[in-house]
Amino acid sequence: MEDIYAELLQKTATGDQLAFKKLYEETSPKLMSLCLRLMRTEALAEDVLQEGFIKVWEKADTFTPGKGRALTWMSTVIRNKGLDKLRSLKTKAAETEIQYEGLEFASADLQPDNMEDLSQDVKGLMACLDTLKPDQKECILLSYYYGHTHQELANKMGRPLGTIKAWIRRGLEDIRPCLT
Amino acid sequence: MSNVNNRANNSTKRYQNPELFEQLAIEYAAGSMQGRAKKRFETLMETHFYLRAVVDAYENKFATLVELLPDAKPSNQVWAGIESHIKASAPQEKKTSWWKTSFFKQGFGLAAMAIVVSAVLLLNPMTVTPTSYAAILESDSNVAMAMTKIKKSDMTLTVDIMKKVNVPDNMELTLWCHPKDGGIPMKMGTISESGKTNIKISKKEWQNMKDVGFLAISIEHINDNKIVKPSGKILLHGQLTTASLN
Numbered sequence: 001m002e003d004i005y006a007e008l009l010q011k012t013a014t015g016d017q018l019a020f021k022k023l024y025e026e027t028s029p030k031l032m033s034l035c036l037r038l039m040r041t042e043a044l045a046e047d048v049l050q051e052g053f054i055k056v057w058e059k060a061d062t063f064t065p066g067k068g069r070a071l072t073w074m075s076t077v078i079r080n081k082g083l084d085k086l087r088s089l090k091t092k093a094a095e096t097e098i099q100y101e102g103l104e105f106a107s108a109d110l111q112p113d114n115m116e117d118l119s120q121d122v123k124g125l126m127a128c129l130d131t132l133k134p135d136q137k138e139c140i141l142l143s144y145y146y147g148h149t150h151q152e153l154a155n156k157m158g159r160p161l162g163t164i165k166a167w168i169r170r171g172l173e174d175i176r177p178c179l180t
Numbered sequence: 181m182s183n184v185n186n187r188a189n190n191s192t193k194r195y196q197n198p199e200l201f202e203q204l205a206i207e208y209a210a211g212s213m214q215g216r217a218k219k220r221f222e223t224l225m226e227t228h229f230y231l232r233a234v235v236d237a238y239e240n241k242f243a244t245l246v247e248l249l250p251d252a253k254p255s256n257q258v259w260a261g262i263e264s265h266i267k268a269s270a271p272q273e274k275k276t277s278w279w280k281t282s283f284f285k286q287g288f289g290l291a292a293m294a295i296v297v298s299a300v301l302l303l304n305p306m307t308v309t310p311t312s313y314a315a316i317l318e319s320d321s322n323v324a325m326a327m328t329k330i331k332k333s334d335m336t337l338t339v340d341i342m343k344k345v346n347v348p349d350n351m352e353l354t355l356w357c358h359p360k361d362g363g364i365p366m367k368m369g370t371i372s373e374s375g376k377t378n379i380k381i382s383k384k385e386w387q388n389m390k391d392v393g394f395l396a397i398s399i400e401h402i403n404d405n406k407i408v409k410p411s412g413k414i415l416l417h418g419q420l421t422t423a424s425l426n
Binding site: 017020021024028029030031032033034036037045046049050053054057062064067068069071072073075076079083117118119121122125126140141143144145147149150168169172173176179 | 202203206207210211212214236238239240241242243244245246247248249250251252253254255257258259261262263265266320414
């Protein structure tokens, strides 16, 4: 599948503000969705999205098309921005807006229509994750999308902390050969 | 004091175990590394380029998960904030501003600038056959890390790594010349992790240089002589340009 955003990101790197605006319009809904899950309040999510896109503008010239897709590069930049913010705030539990929970969007029952829009990369990743036990897969996805700590996952899933840590560690160990 | 140094050395050695740092890299990329372990790992990534490259690769894998999310439109205020920021910071100092990097602050940049200036002053690529080429190799974070010179006078390619690149025990750095139009790169040889490496080049290799677009240094398993293109991560890369060197 062609990387439809790579050209816009490369134009952004040359200072093309129109290309950057188009890139924002096309990708911000997915990236906002990521920020909402990570930050769990709309205000914080929008802060992170804004700061993240400013970083994308400033760092667009470090994107290398051959090494990954534009959307994944941008989501890494913005997610790292969100994680930095969470680290500095240390208040996320108190501010949680519960509507941003769950993993229905990543369920194994994705409709064929939805599957068509997905890249081979994410299909490959999901195939790797599907080789794990459902609880392990859930822990890894919750950790990625929501930035949950091990303790938060233990509370959420009603399992001992040690079990959660072992699930994640072994799960990631098991999918490593599949990912490379 | 020596205990502290020993601990630091042991810690560094631990991270040269590929099994261990691959596992740590995937944990970091998936977001499951936390607290002090995460901070320690981030500090190590700043000095161990291979670690950074492995993490980048895993981050790329996991970042595809964004595709599964349902859309959520942000308010118009977000773009307004972004737009006002980029307008306020105009005129853009775009970009590829390698000359502003720590490479120059470290004093290595003068040599590079001398090459660029002499290339501009002395060489007209339309009329003169190049007698040398040069490239500044940068890391992914756009920090200039190495200088490469290729001279016809002694048929030598020299790579000068300014800041040591940490490489695991069973691996080595390999230099590649990639053609402008794509295709199979020329494998030039193994590069030292720090300081200068001189490689003698053949007449044919010299002639091929005019078609080379960029140079890259990848990390490869030791004695893996069969590879014809980079199989490991690309740590440094840079555009090759004609130059006039003494």
